[in-house]
Amino acid sequence: MxxxxxxxxxxxxxxxxxxxxxxxxxxxxxxxxxxxxxxxxxxxxxxxxxxxxxxxxxxxxxxxxxxxxxxxxxxxxxxxxxxxxxxxxxxxxxxxxxxxxxxxxxxxxxxxxxxxxxxxxxxxxxxxxxxxxxxxxxxxxxxxxxxxxxxxxxxxxxxxxxxGCSSVYITDPVEAAYLYLHLRKNYFNENLLCEVKPDYVMPKFDKYLNFLQQLNPDLEKAKDLIPSLLKAYLNAGSSVCSYPALDREFQCIDFLTVLNTDNLTKTFERKYKKSEIH
Known part of the structure; x- marks a missing residue:
């Protein structure tokens, strides 16, 4: 997605x-x-x-x-x-x-x-x-x-x-863990948690995640790592329901996101219904 x-x-x-x-x-x-x-x-x-x-x-x-x-x-x-x-x-x-x-x-x-x-x-x-x-x-x-x-x-x-899969074009496990902590704090849906398949697990991710959690970092700056399309989905009410999956071929990480279409309808009407499209 x-x-x-x-x-x-x-x-x-x-x-x-x-x-x-x-x-x-x-x-x-x-x-x-x-x-x-x-x-x-x-x-x-x-x-x-x-x-x-x-x-x-x-x-x-x-x-x-x-x-x-x-x-x-x-x-x-x-x-x-x-x-x-x-x-x-x-x-x-x-x-x-x-x-x-x-x-x-x-x-x-x-x-x-x-x-x-x-x-x-x-x-x-x-x-x-x-x-x-x-x-x-x-x-x-x-x-x-x-x-x-x-x-x-x-x-x-x-x-x-x-x-669908929401891509973020970073591969640094520290940045990935930092972004994940921000998404988990604000947008996570534990009930829909989906595990990453073995071939896509990010090496040492858990190590850096545990390290960052001990530091208790300011997560506001993680917003700068979120691409515009993922940001739009989050603003529309999407939830994140996975650890990041590492796609080595395309040098990015993917988060699985889910959106209730009731939220989609409200967002669409608010943002697009009144817009003039020619």
């Missing part, structure tokens, strides 16, 4: 392989919102999906060269994909991947965490991830449009909880 999301390595496989994999794409939930300049919808054709996979590659691996310029993994066919299309170009300028428990019992978060406590929640759950916005369209209007699409999707799937 959250920060411009990470990707796994793209294998050097001909693009026709990916076209074959996605040839039978069908959206599970249909969303269509139109403004003067944009269309917000769920991807419904293989060409729309290919375009957004290229956009994700462009955002996640900007400036790097790969043989196949798309970001695709096993979870993309389990998901619906919210896309914003610029009417001038006909191309997507923003996207978000949504995996609903109505259509799948597998989620990306399970690659890093044991999420049984989230799966046991009373109500439909919806995983958010792979957020990507084209560089020259990263503004309040684009974010508001994405949230309009997400809010519509939440309504149609009657989703009670949103969850």
């Amino acid at each position: 959250i920060a411009i999301n990470k990707i796994k390595k793209v294998k050097n496989i001909p693009i026709n392989f990916y076209k074959y994999k996605i040839k039978n794409l069908k959206s599970k939930v249909n969303i269509h919102i139109e403004t003067n300049s944009y269309i917000v919808k769920t991807a419904q054709t293989k060409n729309e999906l290919l375009d957004l996979l290229k956009l994700r590659f462009e955002v996640f691996l900007e400036g790097k060269k790969k043989l196949i310029p798309i970001d695709f993994d096993e979870f993309d066919l389990l998901a619906d994909h919210i896309i914003i299309i610029d009417k001038k170009t006909g191309k997507p300028i923003g996207t978000y991947r949504l995996i609903s428990s109505l259509f799948s019992n597998k989620f990306y978060s399970e690659t890093e965490f044991y999420i049984d406590n989230i799966k046991k929640l009373n109500g439909n759950i919806l995983e958010m991830g792979r957020a990507a916005i084209k560089k020259d369209h990263r503004n309040g209007i684009t974010i508001a449009l994405l949230w309009k699409g997400i809010a519509d999707y939440v309504k149609q799937t009657d989703s009670k909880y949103l969850f």
Whole structure:
């Protein structure tokens, strides 16, 4: 959920392989919102999906060269994909991947965490991830449009909880422990605690955590380590329910976050409903 999301390595496989994999794409939930300049919808054709996979590659691996310029993994066919299309170009300028428990019992978060406590929640759950916005369209209007699409999707799937991995681009165990203490003090949900899988455990994290706790540090400065997207989720009422998971490939830590959609609705109405979107 959250920060411009990470990707796994793209294998050097001909693009026709990916076209074959996605040839039978069908959206599970249909969303269509139109403004003067944009269309917000769920991807419904293989060409729309290919375009957004290229956009994700462009955002996640900007400036790097790969043989196949798309970001695709096993979870993309389990998901619906919210896309914003610029009417001038006909191309997507923003996207978000949504995996609903109505259509799948597998989620990306399970690659890093044991999420049984989230799966046991009373109500439909919806995983958010792979957020990507084209560089020259990263503004309040684009974010508001994405949230309009997400809010519509939440309504149609009657989703009670949103969850996902929130990335913070630090790997220092002292900084990770410092940030964790701040999040635990202010935003933690012990009842939904999800353990980190062995391959993602941060070495010496517990050692530095115990050391910092003995020092009783001022945790206010930890706010500076929180990226803007995670901060937005916390402000909307999200809870943190994990230790940090270390992703060595992408040089970051991930926290598992959960948001009750009742809070989402209130935040959306307060921040976006009255905003003028063209």
